[in-house]
Amino acid sequence: MLLILLGAPGAGKGTQGSLLSERLGIPKIATGDILRLAVREGTPLGLEAKRFMDAGELVPDEVILGLVREALAGAPQGAILDGFPRNTAQAEALRDILAESGRAVDAVVALEVPVDAIVERMGGRRTDPVTGAVYHLVHNPPPAEVAERCVLRPDDQEETVRHRLAVYEASTRPLIDFYERAGVPVHRVDGNRPIDQVQDEILQRLGR
Numbered sequence: 037m038l039l040i041l042l043g044a045p046g047a048g049k050g051t052q053g054s055l056l057s058e059r060l061g062i063p064k065i066a067t068g069d070i071l072r073l074a075v076r077e078g079t080p081l082g083l084e085a086k087r088f089m090d091a092g093e094l095v096p097d098e099v100i101l102g103l104v105r106e107a108l109a110g111a112p113q114g115a116i117l118d119g120f121p122r123n124t125a126q127a128e129a130l131r132d133i134l135a136e137s138g139r140a141v142d143a144v145v146a147l148e149v150p151v152d153a154i155v156e157r158m159g160g161r162r163t164d165p166v167t168g169a170v171y172h173l174v175h176n177p178p179p180a181e182v183a184e185r186c187v188l189r190p191d192d193q194e195e196t197v198r199h200r201l202a203v204y205e206a207s208t209r210p211l212i213d214f215y216e217r218a219g220v221p222v223h224r225v226d227g228n229r230p231i232d233q234v235q236d237e238i239l240q241r242l243g244r
C-alpha cells in the first residue's frame with residue numbers, strides 16, 4: 037500500500053500518519069521530519085534546508101527527491117507519505133521513481149481543516165525533540181515525563197504559518213486534481229474532528 041496524506045500545515049498529516057503506520061504496519065515517510073532531523077544534526081542537507089523551512093518556503097525539489105528516493109528504496113512493502121509530494125513536479129517525479137520498480141500510488145487521503153482551527157493547532161503544538169512525537173497542549177497533551185523537553189517548532193509562529201498556508205494553496209492543493217485526473221482514489225476526509233474519529237474514517241475509506 038502506497039498512501040499519500042495531503043493537507044494544509046497542521047491538518048494532522050503527522051498525527052494520522054503515525055497512527056496509520058502502526059495500524060497498517062508500514063513505515064511513514066515524512067519529508068519534514070527527515071529535514072528537521074538533518075537541521076538538528078547540522079548536516080549539509082540541514083544547513084541548506086533550514087533557511088527555506090524557517091521562511092515557510094518549500095525546499096528545492098532536487099534536495100527532496102534524493103531523500104524520497106532513498107526512503108522508498110527502504111520501504112518495499114509500502115509507505116505512508118506525509119508532506120510529499122508538495123507540487124506537481126514532485127508528484128510527476130514520484131510517479132517515475134515508483135514506475136522503476138513497477139509500483140504506483142494506491143490512494144490519497146486529503147485532510148480538510150478550516151484556517152482558524154489550523155492557526156489554533158499550530159500555536160498549541162509541541163514536539164518531542166528526542167522521539168519526534170507530536171502533541172498539542174489541549175487536544176493531545178504530552179505525557180508528564182516528556183512534557184518539559186517538548187518544544188514549539190520554529191516555523192509555527194502565526195505569520196510563518198499563514199505563509200505556509202499560502203504556499204499550500206498555490207502549490208500543493210492542486211495535487212488533489214492531479215491525482216483525480218490520474219484515476220487514483222482520493223478520499224477527502226473532514227480533519228476537524230477528534231483524532232480517533234478522523235483515524236476511524238480514514239481506515240474505513242481505505243477498507244481496513
Ligand code: AP5
Binds near residue numbers: 046047090
Ligand atoms: P512539514 O513538516 O511537512 O509541515 P507541514 O506540511 O506544514 O505540516 P505540519 O507538520 O505543520 O502539520 P501536520 O499536517 O503534520 O499536522 P500535525 O499532525 O503535526 O514541512 C515543514 C517544512 O519542511 C515545509 O514548510 C518545507 O520548508 C519543508 N518541506 C517538507 N516537505 C517538503 C517537500 N516535499 N518539498 C519541499 N519542502 C518540504 O498536527 C498539528 C497540531 O494539531 C498538533 O499539535 C496535533 O497534536 C494537533 N492535532 C492533530 N490532529 C488533531 C485533531 N484531529 N484535533 C485537534 N488537534 C489535532
Ligand code: MG
Binds near residue numbers: 049050051068
Ligand atoms: Mg507534520
